[in-house]
Amino acid sequence: MSEVKEASENEILKKIDPAPWKEVPLVLNNRSYKWVTDKICGIVESKTPTWWWWCFITALCIASFTGMGLVYLVSTGVGVWGNNNPVNWGWAIVNFVFWIGIGHAGTLISAVLCLLKQKWRTSINRASEAMTVFAVLCAGIFPLFHVGRVWFAWWLFPIPNANAIWPQFRSPLEWDVFAVSTYATVSILFWYMGMIPDMAVLRDRAKETWRKYFYGFFAMGWRNANNHWRNFEMAYLLLAGLSTPLVLSVHTIVSFDFAVANLPGWHTTIFPPYFVAGAIFSGFGMVLTLLLPVRAVFGLRDLITQKHIDNMCMITLATGSLVGYAYAMEFFIAWYGANSYEGFAFINRAFGNYWWSYWIMVSCNVICPQLFWFKKIRENTPLVWIISIFVNVGMWFERFVIANTTLSRDFLPSSWGYYSPTVVDIFTFFGTFGFFSVLFLLFLRFLPLMPMCEVKSVMPQADPHSDH
Amino acid sequence: MMSDVMDIKYAVAATFSSAKEIYDAAGKVKEKGYTHWECFSPIPVHGLDGQMGYPRSKVPRFTLAGGVTGFLTGMLIVWFMNEFDYPLIVGGKPYFSPIYPFPVFYELTILFAAFGTLFGMFFLNRLPRHNHPVFEHPDFGRTGDDKYMIVIEVEDPQFDEEETSQFLTSLGGQSVQVIREPID
Numbered sequence: 001m002s003e004v005k006e007a008s009e010n011e012i013l014k015k016i017d018p019a020p021w022k023e024v025p026l027v028l029n030n031r032s033y034k035w036v037t038d039k040i041c042g043i044v045e046s047k048t049p050t051w052w053w054w055c056f057i058t059a060l061c062i063a064s065f066t067g068m069g070l071v072y073l074v075s076t077g078v079g080v081w082g083n084n085n086p087v088n089w090g091w092a093i094v095n096f097v098f099w100i101g102i103g104h105a106g107t108l109i110s111a112v113l114c115l116l117k118q119k120w121r122t123s124i125n126r127a128s129e130a131m132t133v134f135a136v137l138c139a140g141i142f143p144l145f146h147v148g149r150v151w152f153a154w155w156l157f158p159i160p161n162a163n164a165i166w167p168q169f170r171s172p173l174e175w176d177v178f179a180v181s182t183y184a185t186v187s188i189l190f191w192y193m194g195m196i197p198d199m200a201v202l203r204d205r206a207k208e209t210w211r212k213y214f215y216g217f218f219a220m221g222w223r224n225a226n227n228h229w230r231n232f233e234m235a236y237l238l239l240a241g242l243s244t245p246l247v248l249s250v251h252t253i254v255s256f257d258f259a260v261a262n263l264p265g266w267h268t269t270i271f272p273p274y275f276v277a278g279a280i281f282s283g284f285g286m287v288l289t290l291l292l293p294v295r296a297v298f299g300l301r302d303l304i305t306q307k308h309i310d311n312m313c314m315i316t317l318a319t320g321s322l323v324g325y326a327y328a329m330e331f332f333i334a335w336y337g338a339n340s341y342e343g344f345a346f347i348n349r350a351f352g353n354y355w356w357s358y359w360i361m362v363s364c365n366v367i368c369p370q371l372f373w374f375k376k377i378r379e380n381t382p383l384v385w386i387i388s389i390f391v392n393v394g395m396w397f398e399r400f401v402i403a404n405t406t407l408s409r410d411f412l413p414s415s416w417g418y419y420s421p422t423v424v425d426i427f428t429f430f431g432t433f434g435f436f437s438v439l440f441l442l443f444l445r446f447l448p449l450m451p452m453c454e455v456k457s458v459m460p461q462a463d464p465h466s467d468h
Numbered sequence: 469m470m471s472d473v474m475d476i477k478y479a480v481a482a483t484f485s486s487a488k489e490i491y492d493a494a495g496k497v498k499e500k501g502y503t504h505w506e507c508f509s510p511i512p513v514h515g516l517d518g519q520m521g522y523p524r525s526k527v528p529r530f531t532l533a534g535g536v537t538g539f540l541t542g543m544l545i546v547w548f549m550n551e552f553d554y555p556l557i558v559g560g561k562p563y564f565s566p567i568y569p570f571p572v573f574y575e576l577t578i579l580f581a582a583f584g585t586l587f588g589m590f591f592l593n594r595l596p597r598h599n600h601p602v603f604e605h606p607d608f609g610r611t612g613d614d615k616y617m618i619v620i621e622v623e624d625p626q627f628d629e630e631e632t633s634q635f636l637t638s639l640g641g642q643s644v645q646v647i648r649e650p651i652d
Contacts, residue, residue: 033510168556168558169569170550175575178572186578186582189582189586192586204612220596220598223508223600223603224510225507225508225602226506231525235585238585242531242582242585245578246575249574456511461487463514464513
């Protein structure tokens with residue numbers, strides 16, 4: 001039956017002679033499988049480049065600032081941060097939301113784009129997932145130390161303690177504990193599972209004993225057997241299906257930290273979708289910031305092509321515009337809702353004590369990405385990289401604006417205050433970039449930075465019905 | 469010299485150099501009626517499961533079991549901790565309700581389902597298993613790179629070293645050779 005149908009379809013196709021659909025190849029220059037394997041494994045197997053050591057040492061030095069900040073904080077008390085009354089949440093929450101948001105692009109690329117069958121995701125998903133895992137680790141530092149006595153942070157988990165008191169599950173901060181720890185765990189599982197076949201390739205190529213043991217251990221005895229692939233593909237698809245609602249829920253719950261509070265500027269229903277869009281926006285900014293140098297340094301232009309950069313720029317443009325729409329809609333609802341406190345909160349955001357941060361946010365998040373409408377700009381890689389930095393800066397300021405303008409100017413003028421970070425705040429935050437870079441550099445050095453099996457799957461050779 | 473006792477044959481292997489070749493060959497091996505055999509490839513070849521006659525993967529069952537466990541665990545801890553063991557009054561809300569702790573059991577459902585998926589995949593693939601006779605094949609490493617391989621095991625009732633080797637050659641298999649069990 002189906003054969004008959006197929007045959008008649010072929011007849012029709014012959015008659016109408018459709019124009020060939022020209023698809024831009026995902027791997028340029030007709031590369032062979034062997035080239036892909038040698039390229040990706042070569043990055044890990046070759047001698048450590050000198051630039052890597054310089055970057056690594058610099059990153060370690062920067063990371064030590066977080067160490068210094070935290071040691072001083074723990075030995076003195078959380079009062080060394082600039083938090084005050086009324087601004088009880090200063091940089092800690094800003095940095096937390098900033099880093100957790102960055103993670104979202106990794107999950108979007110690995111999970112949502114997988115479900116949407118976006119084949120171009122294959123060459124960028126591994127590095128983006130690594131970014132997710134490391135960004136979530138950076139994010140975790142801030143709420144962990146903000147609890148004050150960090151050695152009691154485990155009370156947040158439902159573990160019996162000496163006080164016989166359990167966590168309070170009605171609190172959004174408790175929801176955060178579950179959302180963020182689940183997000184970190186599932187991201188690591190997904191990242192690791194995708195790496196198993198590549199670890200097996202590295203294991204089979206390994207010459208040094210430590211490599212054989214290291215990659216052999218993590219490859220778990222993977223054999224490239226079709227039975228393995230069959231279960232692997234199903235598990236991969238399921239993890240993608242699980243990560244999609246997860247990633248949407250994580251930033252939704254993070255936004256509940258604000259939205260559940262009865263404060264003007266925070267207590268709005270637009271927060272969950274607006275936060276998720278902003279998270280994806282900032283995450284793609286960071287993916288571009290990381291991958292453009294990686295592409296140049298390792299010569300991956302055939303794998304991360306202009307098409308990939310175009311697509312990433314366009315997602316940044318789309319989510320940046322969504323965020324801009326949300327900013328506008330917040331103002332509209334503040335006026336339309338006719339609540340004087342809400343109205344004041346938004347006028348104050350744009351023209352009040354923190355006006356400068358609001359306009360940094362708008363210019364970086366709304367205006368800057370509009371440049372991506374132009375092909376010329378998307379093809380200018382250094383410029384794309386610079387815009388991606390602006391996106392990162394803008395998204396940090398977004399969280400700063402949300403947290404600080406509202407807290408510093410609440411209902412009673414008698415309780416108004418102004419917040420400035422202390423040097424300890426600055427050290428701790430600055431150092432997380434080093435911590436993140438240390439982890440990312442280790443990832444580049446020891447783990448396959450692209451999923452070889454997935455990249456090969458989208459090459460023409462993978463088609464069992466063609467003669468490649 | 470190896471003694472005959474140590475020399476245990478595991479299978480006959482043939483390599484192929486493209487997805488199309490192994491796809492066509494797999495169909496013929498299946499047609500011939502072999503049951504103990506396997507294909508090795510650097511990528512999940514689209515449609516090869518069908519050619520080999522594999523049913524749908526059973527990983528989703530583990531995912532479902534994990535998800536249900538996570539959901540019940542989430543509900544149970546909230547009920548036990550905030551209503552049963554130490555009733556907490558917060559904001560005049562009920563001690564237990566399926567609504568307010570929604571994020572808690574939602575996240576736990578996903579967490580346990582993800583663990584179920586990963587460990588289900590390991591279990592169904594019988595991993596970790598760090599030793600396997602196919603690793604003895606000198607070209608096995610190439611199956612992760614750009615080669616494809618069909619391995620027909622000695623266990624197969626139809627197996628006959630000579631005949632099976634010839635059959636694999638006739639399918640276009642290259643470097644047809646016997647894989648032996650590893651010797652300790």
